[in-house]
Amino acid sequence: MTCSVAKPLRFRQGVFLFLTVLTSLWLIGCGASSPRFAGEGDAKKEGKKAKKGNIRFSSKEAEEEAKEDDRKVDVKSVEQRFSSDAASVVPAQPKRTAPESKVPDASAPGGFEQQKMMDAILAWMGTPYEYGGESRSGIDCSAFSREIFRNSAGIALPRTTEDQVKIGSPVPQDQLKFGDLLFFNTSGKNPSHVGIYIGDDMFAHASVSFGVTLSSLYSSYYKKRYTEARRIIQ
Numbered sequence: 018m019t020c021s022v023a024k025p026l027r028f029r030q031g032v033f034l035f036l037t038v039l040t041s042l043w044l045i046g047c048g049a050s051s052p053r054f055a056g057e058g059d060a061k062k063e064g065k066k067a068k069k070g071n072i073r074f075s076s077k078e079a080e081e082e083a084k085e086d087d088r089k090v091d092v093k094s095v096e097q098r099f100s101s102d103a104a105s106v107v108p109a110q111p112k113r114t115a116p117e118s119k120v121p122d123a124s125a126p127g128g129f130e131q132q133k134m135m136d137a138i139l140a141w142m143g144t145p146y147e148y149g150g151e152s153r154s155g156i157d158c159s160a161f162s163r164e165i166f167r168n169s170a171g172i173a174l175p176r177t178t179e180d181q182v183k184i185g186s187p188v189p190q191d192q193l194k195f196g197d198l199l200f201f202n203t204s205g206k207n208p209s210h211v212g213i214y215i216g217d218d219m220f221a222h223a224s225v226s227f228g229v230t231l232s233s234l235y236s237s238y239y240k241k242r243y244t245e246a247r248r249i250i251q
Contacts, residue, residue, distance in 0.1 A: 134213075142230065195216050
């Protein structure tokens with residue numbers, strides 16, 4: 018009698034032990050240490066950011082821009098000299114960055130109002146960079162150039178840098194004029210960046226490291242990455 022009772026008891030104990038081990042193995046497989054699920058939270062965050070459109074450049078490229086942009090433009094000084102409030106004042110000659118540099122002339126005659134474009138550019142200064150962005154909270158380079166041309170010259174540019182480089186007419190670098198589009202190879206893809214020439218070897222653009230700003234064509238970074246210019250406004 019005792020033997021017949023012990024056998025079912027040992028059987029139930031064996032089943033219980035087996036289920037316990039099986040459950041433990043399943044829990045370990047679903048834990049944070051499992052390669053299958055490792056970093057799942059981070060992956061979701063990155064996926065969300067990528068969907069928003071603010072990831073394009075590697076940290077290395079951003080670091081290179083910040084390090085090699087060695088001819089900083091005094092944006093505040095340019096704002097004071099070339100805003101509408103200062104348009105009637107003859108600006109002092111700036112420090113020349115190259116023998117062929119030209120002083121921006123916002124009142125020069127042309128097919129559009131240069132002062133209006135200059136004011137539009139200055140109004141965006143300091144806006145953060147965001148790949149795919151099109152607003153004051155964040156904007157990328159091609160959206161910036163499109164916005165400036167649309168609001169100040171009534172010209173509809175294509176949305177992307179790759180399409181903007183296909184319009185207008187080519188311009189030699191030593192014949193640049195206010196409003197010309199400048200193109201750069203900053204990521205290994207040509208073109209990958211666009212800016213608007215404003216004179217004195219300066220251009221306005223949405224920089225990946227600094228947001229909307231003014232830069233010099235003769236900084237180490239942009240000088241060696243410049244590829245071409247296109248004239249949209251004849």
